[in-house]
Amino acid sequence: MRAIVTVMPKQSVLDPQGVAVRDAMHHLGLENTGLVRVGKIMEIDLGASGPEIEGKLHEACRDLLSNPVIEDYRLELEP
Amino acid sequence: MRAIVTVMPKQSVLDPQGVAVRDAMHHLGLENTGLVRVGKIMEIDLGASGPEIEGKLHEACRDLLSNPVIEDYRLELEP
Numbered sequence: 001m002r003a004i005v006t007v008m009p010k011q012s013v014l015d016p017q018g019v020a021v022r023d024a025m026h027h028l029g030l031e032n033t034g035l036v037r038v039g040k041i042m043e044i045d046l047g048a049s050g051p052e053i054e055g056k057l058h059e060a061c062r063d064l065l066s067n068p069v070i071e072d073y074r075l076e077l078e079p
Numbered sequence: 080m081r082a083i084v085t086v087m088p089k090q091s092v093l094d095p096q097g098v099a100v101r102d103a104m105h106h107l108g109l110e111n112t113g114l115v116r117v118g119k120i121m122e123i124d125l126g127a128s129g130p131e132i133e134g135k136l137h138e139a140c141r142d143l144l145s146n147p148v149i150e151d152y153r154l155e156l157e158p
Contacts, residue, residue, distance in 0.1 A: 008120070025139055025143070028135060040118070045113035045115070046109065046112060056108050056109050064107065
């Protein structure tokens, strides 16, 4: 089984990286560029499956892969 | 129009962040975890659409958002 974990800054949190990318895109001629948010994506080869693994994976997402104070995570599982 | 740009390290490039995540997941009880790759994801509100915008966006992906020597990018467009 394979997991895709996406970690994005919360909507209410300022994302300085996103602001920098937006400004740079304006300079490249994409003047209409609005909000840009920059996050992380992790592709994880789990080597096993089952509800227990999924539970541990959510734990890892909360404790290791994201900072719940400023970030939200999304977990997708692929067979 | 909205663009989702995903930037991942190339398969042939060592990903030390991925190795660190894999080791930490082993400690959290996910002993079967294999390859982990860590990349970036950018959600971009384009504010405009059309083939010209798409061309400029590919340019931005190559020149600004990824390092083509060590990374691959994937561009998805949402209406």
